[in-house]
Amino acid sequence: MPPNHPHIIRDFDESIRKLSESVISMGNQSRLNLQRAVEALIQRDIDRCKAVIADDSEIDEAERSVDAMGMDILLRFHPVARDLRLVISSMKAVASLERISDHAVNIAKRAKKMLSREEIREVRLIEPIYLMADELLRDALASFADRDSTTGRNLAVRDKELDRAHKRVVATLSQLLEEGGANSESYLHLILIVRSLERVGDLAVNVGEDAVFLDAAEDIRYAQRRYARESDDPDTDPAP
């Protein structure tokens, strides 16, 4: 009797399906918000900045909705095994996805402030950092949707590449900031935008860890981060 056999209570399968779809849908929306925020920064598009900021409330609502669905399933059906793990990991994953959207809003707000100043060519330094963060987020969502613990497990090590790239860009921008000049404020905004993208990578790792718990019932949170930290250079910042 395989565990994917239909549940005796059809409502239960329907609730579980909706919950799972809502997490992925919210993840895709957060990913899109991040993409639009970075595009708004690079293309100097103030309307898109405003749209990202406005759309964040939808993400907040999606998080509340997933939490309510999870509570409802716990209360009505008392799930166990992978159903229980899905509810728990969904409620945890959406907290990370909501934070990712917050970082998109931070980027959009800083982009908006930068638009009132002269364009600086160092904005282009952001793009490779964004692409790395976005790939991590894409794969984290895929690992959750596909219950793929192998992909979820590998994210922490990949995130260290993002951390290293983040450090390099921050060093470059800090150098420019120390040199002073009219663009100092913009350099400071860029440093904090890179910092947001680095945090997106950390949060994608969290979603990957939730996927591992969902798929394999393993809690890898601290072991993963410790391994990634130990395999990196000693100057690396401790993982959050």
Add this chain to the structure above:
Amino acid sequence: MPREDFIAVDHFSFFYGPKQALYGIDMRIPERQVTALIGPSGCGKSTLLRNMNRMNDLIDGVRHQGDIRLNGNSLYDPKVEVISLRKRVGMVFQKYNPFAKSIYENVVFSLRVAGRNRKKELDEVVERSLRSAALWDEVKDRLHDSAFGLSGGQQQRLCIARAIANQPEILLMDEPCAALDPTATLKIEALIRELKEQFTIVIVTHNMEQATRCSDRTAFLYMGRLIEYGPTLEVFENPKQEETEAYISGRFS
């Protein structure tokens, strides 16, 4: 040091005439823990429980292969007298079944049958057993009233007091809450958690939440076979066998 194999089921098979009900069950049930037997109706869990007390002996045409040992001693050793075995193993059934006697006489029934009638000893046994069954405070002032005047939950706790009056080593419970309301059920479950300090408990239940609340280990049986046996939280969080997951998740037809 509690024994890990207090009840040892060794490749135990059981037959009702030509029909085989259990197939080569191997289990080690630890001392002073609660072990839940779960599975769909007809899976053999009550048959296995009843064999731990040789309650199936009276049924015509039954036979077994393999062995069950209590604290190292075979239940099926020809020298074992069933009467003395029953002193080592208390049993509580689905439907509470107090005798048509007073609360006091229900508790001391097995002692009187054994010829033990000293009032001081009986009084001590009544108080100790009713306290262990979390019933003393509710009935201490009406010990000589009829047991039938108690609520359903109280009657079941009285049956538990009766089952432990002889200080058995093992307490077998066959769906002890099936006939009780939710509050009475929770009281029995709380009691089971307390009683495991003194007794090794094996409980048959259809109620999965009850198994998670009460038991330290869970065994899942299906069609007479032991499919999975392990710590309760592991079985319910991450079962190893697909059949177990299907059953506990409600995906079983």
